[in-house]
Amino acid sequence: MNVCVFGASGYLGSTVYQLLKNEPSLDVSGTYLTDPGAFTDLHKLDVNDPESFSGFYKTMQPDVVVWSVMSGTYEDDLINEGLLHLLDHLRPETKLIYLSTDFVFSDGNGPYNEEDYVSKWPDEHTLSTYANAKIKAERMIADQVTNYAILRAGPIYGENHLGQQDERTKQLKETLANEQITAYRPDLIRTFVHVEDLAAAVVAFVSNGLTGIYHTGAKRQASFYTFMRKMTEMLGYQPERIEKAPEDDQPDKEMPKNTALSTEKITAETDLHFRPLP
Ligand SMILES: NC(=O)c1ccc[n+]([C@@H]2O[C@H](COP(=O)([O-])OP(=O)(O)OC[C@H]3O[C@@H](n4cnc5c(N)ncnc54)[C@H](OP(=O)(O)O)[C@@H]3O)[C@@H](O)[C@H]2O)c1
Structure with a gap:
């Protein structure tokens, strides 16, 4: 089976790419945009460029596509251009695995299950x-x-196979190393x-x-405050270094409160295990 990972240089994508490469039965390819990271066999590709995308896709003809691309403030270009190119090329038998987010629930009245309605964010956010x-x-899709x-x-x-940490933990480590006290919101549940x-x-x-929509993650939801205290302990510091941030704390003032995902469906239908918080 021929699998292609778009965004194979990213935090998640590189982990997926590495795991797939360990499967001898799979023929795996992957793409990056600016920095291939630890890999020497990734293909440089801007998914928003129609000609490069078409040339690459026609050469690879994958049976499964993993979309682990992210561009933050340019995410709309990725969807209106890159994803559109992919959908134009996808054969009906090709499986698309698309990485999405709990941010599709802007109301913040979680926990949410897969059938719950998604809602748009105000444009000014x-x-x-x-x-x-x-x-x-x-x-x-x-x-x-x-x-x-x-x-x-x-x-x-968490740390992936390649020793990469998420940005949040990297920032926390820096703060703790600098002897600073930091605060996180107890009312933002994820x-x-x-x-x-x-x-x-x-x-x-x-x-x-x-096929369909599946929520992933630990069974129990937690606030950023609780999560960061646990991470602080795990890093060998006193959890008291983390304080509670007030609800009007910038820049998170307008964040949806509870976007937790109920993960009963994926745990019932697969044998996947999502570790509890440390
Ligand atoms: N991180 C989270 O907490 C989180 C939470 C929920 C969902 N997700 C979803 O999980 C997926 C992976 O996230 P991540 O944190 O691993 O992201 P990431 O580390 O920022 O990686 C993004 C990847 O997209 C590539 N990329 C960006 N623009 C591109 C373009 N125009 N053409 C081709 N490649 C492009 C980057 O390539 P270069 O690095 O080479 O530039 C990189 O490989 C995303 O779909 C994201 O929405 C992430």
Whole structure:
């Protein structure tokens, strides 16, 4: 089976790429945009460039595509251009595994299950471009593709095979090393997922025949405050170094409160395991 990982140089994508490369039965290719990271065999590709995309895709003709691309403030270009190119090329039998986010639930009244309605973010919110592009992508995929799995995740954390950490933990480490005290919101509730567990889920969906939307992550939701205290302890510091941030704390003032994901469906239908918080 021929599998292509778009965004194989990223935090999650590189973990997925590495795991897939360990499977002898798979023929795996991957792409990067600016920096291939630890890999020497990735293909440089801007998915937004129609000619390069078409040339690459026609050469690879994958049986399964993993979309682990992210561009934050330019996420709408990725969807209106890159994802559109992919959907134009996708054969009906090709499976698309699309990485999505808990930010599709802007109401913040979680925990949410897979059937719950998604809702757009107000245009003026700093994260609206990213979140609304993900909502649009999910809709495009559900309308145009039959053989797809949308895997939604909350904040991804932990060290991957290549020794890379998530940005949040990197910042925390710096703060702790500088003897600073820092604060996180106890009212922002999320389902955190370890990068290795999410990557293992992607690999399972490459060959498990399941389609549709699946929520991923630990069974128990947690606030950023609780999560960061646990991470602080894990890093060998006193959890008291983490304080509670007030609800009007910038820049998170307008964040949806609870975007936790109920993960009963994926745990019932697969044998995947999502580790509890440390
Ligand atoms: N991180 C999280 O907490 C989180 C939470 C929920 C969902 N997700 C989803 O999980 C997926 C992976 O996230 P991540 O944290 O691993 O992201 P990441 O580390 O920022 O990686 C993004 C990847 O996209 C590539 N890329 C960006 N623009 C591109 C373009 N125009 N053409 C081709 N490649 C392009 C990057 O290539 P270069 O690095 O080479 O430039 C990189 O490989 C994304 O779909 C994201 O929405 C992430």
